[in-house]
Amino acid sequence: MKSWLKILGIVLLLYVHTAGLLMDVPRLAILNETVRALYFHVPMWFGMVLLYMLSVYYSIHYLRKPNPDTDSKSVAYAHVGTAFGILGIITGMLWANYTWGSPWHGDPKQNGAAIALLVYLAYFVLRGSLENEEQRARLSAVYNIFAFAAMIPLIFIIPRLTDSMHPGSGGNPGFNAYDLDSRMRLVFYPAVIGWFIIGLWIASLRIRIKRIEEKLDYNPS
Numbered sequence: 232m233k234s235w236l237k238i239l240g241i242v243l244l245l246y247v248h249t250a251g252l253l254m255d256v257p258r259l260a261i262l263n264e265t266v267r268a269l270y271f272h273v274p275m276w277f278g279m280v281l282l283y284m285l286s287v288y289y290s291i292h293y294l295r296k297p298n299p300d301t302d303s304k305s306v307a308y309a310h311v312g313t314a315f316g317i318l319g320i321i322t323g324m325l326w327a328n329y330t331w332g333s334p335w336h337g338d339p340k341q342n343g344a345a346i347a348l349l350v351y352l353a354y355f356v357l358r359g360s361l362e363n364e365e366q367r368a369r370l371s372a373v374y375n376i377f378a379f380a381a382m383i384p385l386i387f388i389i390p391r392l393t394d395s396m397h398p399g400s401g402g403n404p405g406f407n408a409y410d411l412d413s414r415m416r417l418v419f420y421p422a423v424i425g426w427f428i429i430g431l432w433i434a435s436l437r438i439r440i441k442r443i444e445e446k447l448d449y450n451p452s
Contacts (some may be wrong), residue, residue, distance in 0.1 A: 232435040243425030249419045257415070268326040269415070274422040275319035276344075276386075278430045282312030283351075285434075287379045299445070305375060306352075307437040310355060311430045314349045315410060339393045343385035347386040350378045427452035 252271035257268035275364075289305035323341065335341060354374055361367035 232432055237432055238278055240425050240428030240432060241337045243421045244429065247418055247425055249420040251422070254313070254414055254418065265326055265329045265413075270323060270418050270422045272319060272322040272326055273419070274426045275315045275322060277423045278426040279315040280320060280382075282308045282315060282430050282434065283379055283382065285313060287376055290375040293368060297365070297368070299364070299368070299370045300442070302372070303438055303441040304434075305372065307434040309351065309375060309439070310437060311434045311449045313348065313351050313355075314433075315430060316344070317428070317432075319342055320348065338390075340386065340390040343389055347382040350381055354378055382408070 247270055251267055256264065256266050286305045286308035289301050293301040293305060313390065320341075323344075327336060327338075327341075328334045331338075354371060357374055358367055358371045361370065
């Protein structure tokens with residue numbers, strides 16, 4: 232990963248944390264100051280989906296042309312994507328606690344996100360249960376594709392079809408329909424880009440560590 236991209240990610244997140252906590256935000260009913268959580272909660276989900284997309288891409292690539300390095304990339308992106316998903320749920324629970332009155336309301340989008348993460352956690356359980364490397368890589372690649380296909384309706388489709396307290400779901404307007412002025416967009420979009428870059432950086436480190444471990448196993452001396 233290019234050094235300038237790492238620096239860009241760090242600079243963007245420094246800006247997001249500073250501006251996100253100090254800049255003025257619209258005084259929306261119920262949300263008030265908690266709307267600042269938008270800068271951290273939603274970008275986590277954006278990052279999770281993008282990282283899962285990369286993971287699925289490398290899973291498909293592995294099935295077409297098996298290569299241990301491709302499998303390592305798929306696993307690394309899935310790991311970081313899942314970490315982002317867990318952070319997304321935690322930040323969402325904190326936000327919900329101050330706006331809905333409790334961390335977990337059984338909202339369709341909350342439940343869908345939790346189920347989607349459980350599906351991906353099962354992906355890692357599957358990998359850990361198989362000893363044969365080729366079989367593990369092949370079966371987990373197939374499972375990864377189905378996990379991603381299951382995540383899309385759980386997070387983006389089903390909540391829109393049922394009653395939900397989330398913006399953009401169950402008939403509620405999305406954030407674009409709210410009075411989110413340009414000040415918030417100046418922080419929100421850099422947050423999405425910054426978190427995604429950091430996710431790529433972490434994944435690249437995991438990939439490099441895996442390559443080093445494989446070299447050490449191949450040349451123990």
